[in-house]
Amino acid sequence: MDTTGMRIAKLDEQKVAKLRELESELGTCLVALEEEFSLARLSPEQVARLQDAERELGVVLLAYNVAKP
Numbered sequence: 001m002d003t004t005g006m007r008i009a010k011l012d013e014q015k016v017a018k019l020r021e022l023e024s025e026l027g028t029c030l031v032a033l034e035e036e037f038s039l040a041r042l043s044p045e046q047v048a049r050l051q052d053a054e055r056e057l058g059v060v061l062l063a064y065n066v067a068k069p
Helices: 013-026 044-057
Strands: none
Touching: none
16 A cells, blocks of 8 residues: 555644544544645545445545645
8 A cells, every 4th residue: 555645643642642532522533644634625526436436445535635845
């Protein structure tokens, strides 16, 4: 899997505790990404295609923009 440009945020213990508290409150898992990432703006048709692919592959997909140097 090519993870070029994708980095999980490095969180101190206090931030990890806040994240775990929010996960517990929401009843879901969360992933913290570094601020350099911006989610891709997708049209409704593109979102529908992405959701179709998620169902077909049995995964969750995240569309993001890669920062250009």
